[in-house]
Amino acid sequence: IESDTHNTFGIFDSATGVIQVATGERHVMDIMRTLAHELVHHRQREIKDNLDGSTGSADENQANSLAGVLLRDFADQNPELFD
Numbered sequence: 001i002e003s004d005t006h007n008t009f010g011i012f013d014s015a016t017g018v019i020q021v022a023t024g025e026r027h028v029m030d031i032m033r034t035l036a037h038e039l040v041h042h043r044q045r046e047i048k049d050n051l052d053g054s055t056g057s058a059d060e061n062q063a064n065s066l067a068g069v070l071l072r073d074f075a076d077q078n079p080e081l082f083d
Helices: 028-047 058-077
Strands: 010-013 018-021
Touching: 010 028, 018 028, 028 058
Parallel strands: none
Antiparallel strands: 010 018
């Protein structure tokens, strides 16, 4: 997926409310992590007006961190996804 600034595995379009996630040749858990990351960004946009999605920003780091936590919990509940 190509955004305005760089290629990415997922993007949330705040104008339309649509999340796009690249799925080709990716493990299902990686796809789920990308979706979780974009859902965190969606929630961030609900809470504040200006979201900083630049690499290393507080907003981007929070989305990365929370997506990782969600996926670890999901993986613990669904170990068969790694078979």
